Amino acid sequence: MAKERACRKCKAVTTGKVCPVCKSSDLSPDWSGIILVFDTEKSLVAKTLEVKTPSKYALKVT
Numbered sequence: 812m813a814k815e816r817a818c819r820k821c822k823a824v825t826t827g828k829v830c831p832v833c834k835s836s837d838l839s840p841d842w843s844g845i846i847l848v849f850d851t852e853k854s855l856v857a858k859t860l861e862v863k864t865p866s867k868y869a870l871k872v873t
Contacts (some may be wrong), residue, residue, distance in 0.1 A: 814826070816838035817842035817868075818833060818837065818839075819838070820844075822870075824842070824845065824869050832866055839873060842873070843871045845861070845868070847867050847868075851864065851865060
């Protein structure tokens with residue numbers, strides 16, 4: 812199973828080498844917490860975290 816990494820810029824979680832949201836390659840294997848955003852317009856959490864793209868996000872990335 813591929814190890815998931817979180818983007819240090821936008822906190823999106825991916826198994827690839829490039830962030831699917833912001834296209835950054837600055838990924839960290841050290842992250843915690845997950846939020847799944849499906850509808851950015853209706854989600855209060857997405858608005859609070861300033862998430863614009865539906866995806867899986869980490870709550871904390873180090």
